[in-house]
Amino acid sequence: MSLLADGTAESLPIDxxxxxxxxxxxxxxPGNYVVVDVAQFSTTVPELFANxxxxxxxxxxxxxxPAFKADHPRAKIxxxxxxxxxGEPGYDFFNSPSFVQDVDVAGRPTAMTSTNGGNAVTDLRLAGDGDVEIYVGGLTNGVAVxxxxxxxDGETYFVAAxxxxxxxPEDVAGALFIARHLLDDPPTDRELAVYHEMVAFSKGPKYERRPRIKRTDLYEYALNVDSRDIVPKLDGQKLYDVAGDA
Known part of the structure; x- marks a missing residue:
């Protein structure tokens, strides 16, 4: 745990x-920015790299x-x-961590965006004009990030998409989860259970009225805490896994 001079634990500054x-x-x-979209983008992206x-x-x-795929015929989009x-005709997958398990992305480029997390990455890239480093984190890869x-070097900021x-609530919970690990003050088991409940109660009731894949994405993937050692970082318009890079 990181302590301040008065012995209290360091916390994430509100700004x-x-x-x-x-x-x-x-x-x-300028600084490092982590885009957090627990359901689904920040969970789907690590699964694409894991596969x-x-x-x-x-x-x-x-x-x-489709234009990207025309230029990169081996790509999955x-x-x-x-x-x-x-899914939609003409596409290989959609923003779902469980759906991409059956898509052959090994050794292939992929392309996608999403209404919240993907667009937040683009918004930051365009606004930052080269002065920001952009990462994607969620509950599955937050410890690695x-x-x-x-x-x-530099300050770290969190964008709860x-x-x-x-x-x-689930994105704020995901951002605070990563921040606590960054500050060497990881949540206790009891606190982690609260984060889990925040995510489950934020999305679970709505997903009960939708196809089962939404519940699978939430309970089997998004809430599978610290299951991926993957660190997606943006270079141009492309996310690469930089886990292990100095």
């Missing part, structure tokens, strides 16, 4: 958390992916969830 994508500043301070994707190209606009969460950032321009 280091951006509580929704819509609140990303027009001119963000062997060489990188994840974040398109500026949904619909740009993600689109909308489509009817009953089965924190360990990596602890060795980096939210939904429809408003904060989402």
């Amino acid at each position: 280091r958390l951006i509580p929704a994508r819509a609140q990303i500043p027009d001119d963000p301070n 062997g994707a060489t990188y994840v190209h974040i398109t500026e606009t949904r619909g740009d992916e 993600g689109g909308g969830s489509g009817p009953n969460y089965r 924190a360990d990596h950032l602890r060795e980096r 939210g939904s429809n321009g408003k904060p989402s």
Whole structure:
């Protein structure tokens, strides 16, 4: 645990958390930014890398992916969830950590975006104009991201992507989870159970009325804490896994 001079635990400064994508500043301070979209983007991206994707190209606009595939014929591309969460014609997958398990991405580039997390990455990239380093973190890879950032220079900021321009409890919980590890003050088992409940109660009731894949994504993937040693970092428009990089 990191302690201050008075013996109290260090906490995340309030100005280091951006509580929704819509609140990303027009001119963000230089530093490291972690985009947190627990359900689904920040959970899907690590799964793509875990299954062997060489990188994840974040398109500026949904619909740009087929053009990317035309230029990269071996690529697998993600689109909308489509009817009953089965994907859209012409796309290989959608923003679902369980759906991508059956997509052959090993050794291939991928391309996708998402309404919240993916667009937050793009918003930061465009606003930061080269002065920000962008990472993607969630509950599954948050410990790995924190360990990596602890060795980096500069301040770290968290973007809890939210939904429809408003904060989402699960993304704030994910951001605080990563921040606590970054500050060498990891949550206790009891505190972790509270984070778990925040995520489950934020999404679970709504997902009960949707196809089963949504519950699978939430309970079997998004809440599978510290299951991936993957650190997605943006270079240009592409996320690469930089885990282990000095």
